[in-house]
Amino acid sequence: MTKITIAIDGYSSTGKSTIAKQLAKALGYVYVDTGAMYRAVTLFAMQKGFISENKKDVNSLVSSLDEIELEFEYNETLGFSEMYLNGKNVEKEIRTLAVSQFVSPVAEIEAVRTKLVAMQQKMGKAKGIVMDGRDIGTVVFPDAEIKIFMSASPEKRAYRRYKELLDKGEEVDYDEVLKNVQQRDAIDSSRKVSPLRKAKDAIEFDNSDMGLEEQFERMYNFALRVIEK
Numbered sequence: 312m313t314k315i316t317i318a319i320d321g322y323s324s325t326g327k328s329t330i331a332k333q334l335a336k337a338l339g340y341v342y343v344d345t346g347a348m349y350r351a352v353t354l355f356a357m358q359k360g361f362i363s364e365n366k367k368d369v370n371s372l373v374s375s376l377d378e379i380e381l382e383f384e385y386n387e388t389l390g391f392s393e394m395y396l397n398g399k400n401v402e403k404e405i406r407t408l409a410v411s412q413f414v415s416p417v418a419e420i421e422a423v424r425t426k427l428v429a430m431q432q433k434m435g436k437a438k439g440i441v442m443d444g445r446d447i448g449t450v451v452f453p454d455a456e457i458k459i460f461m462s463a464s465p466e467k468r469a470y471r472r473y474k475e476l477l478d479k480g481e482e483v484d485y486d487e488v489l490k491n492v493q494q495r496d497a498i499d500s501s502r503k504v505s506p507l508r509k510a511k512d513a514i515e516f517d518n519s520d521m522g523l524e525e526q527f528e529r530m531y532n533f534a535l536r537v538i539e540k
Contacts, residue, residue, distance in 0.1 A: 314340070314439035315538055316454075318447035321461030322507070323411075323495045324468035326518060326526070327443040330461075332391050333527045334534060335441040343434050345444035345451070346414075347394040348381055348427050350405035353417040355379055355396060362413050373422040381430065408476060408483055408491065415495045418445070419502035428505075445499055448510035457537055458513035459530065465492050467519045 317334060319327050328344050335342035352372075353362070359375065361368040383392035384400075393402040404410070417423060424446075431451045435442060442451065448458035469489035476483045499507040509515060514533075518526050 313538060314437075315456035315534075316435055316438050316452050317441040317457045317459070317534060318452050318455035318510075318513075319441065319443040319459045319461060320445055320448050320507070320510070320513065321443075321459075321516075322463070322468060323492055323499070324472040325461040325463050326471070326523065327461050329523065330526055330530060331441045331443040333523075334530055336390070337527075337531055338441070338534065338538075339439075341434070341440045342392065343383065343431065343440060343442045344392075344394070345427065345431055345442060345447065347383075347402075347405060348430070349418045349423070349444075350410050350414050351381055351394050351396045351401055352376075352379060352423055352427070353410050353414045354401055354405050356417055357410070357413060362417060367416060369420055372417070373420065376422060376426055379426075381427075403479075406479070408481060408488065411491055411495070415498035415502075419498060419504060421504045424504050445507040446505035448513050449508060450505045453510070457534060458510045460509040460513040460515045462515065462517050463519040465489065465496065468492050 317340070319331050321327050328346065331344070332342050334340070356362045356372050359371070361372045380397050382395040384395055385392045393400055394405055395401065428451055431442065434440065435452060444451070448455055448460070466489065469485065469492045472492065473483060473485045473488045476488070
């Protein structure tokens, strides 16, 4: 069966990663969570003191990019790959609200995007890949056979993120999560380098009022139709 590239873009907390993981597993494809890569770089910047509430030392981060090694390692127990930063599993650390607050400012740095886009394109060279992020269909794989753009209302997305963080044991406030979602939308959509936007040939998928099962069935059946052409 012909292997294709599936690019899934969209706003934060639209469930891109969840759907992408399910699709990759069902199709026997490789799944790459590019958001985890940007989160790992953000965690690195926080650990080094390059970014905080009152500071954004772009020059120091850019000059330290060669120190960053990112790898995905498949966890058989969990059924998906986890993010490793310089040999350490940082999957839990990168999913916190603290990292979420700084990931968009880090992701808009041109040198960061250049480094990670090159890594992502190398990962997807052989096709048979499902990749999700903000610029997959527009920059990373503009020739992807399937491009999906996921959206939902900010309130719905914030509630999903709020519940997810609560389930992980974090003490969070819904209004704080909503504010973070709105801030990330604004930064992601207005940045100069690779802004979040729907590719011209992407299919928009609003899942504000849609369950995971229905989303997966629709996308999986669509993917099969394209693959079997």
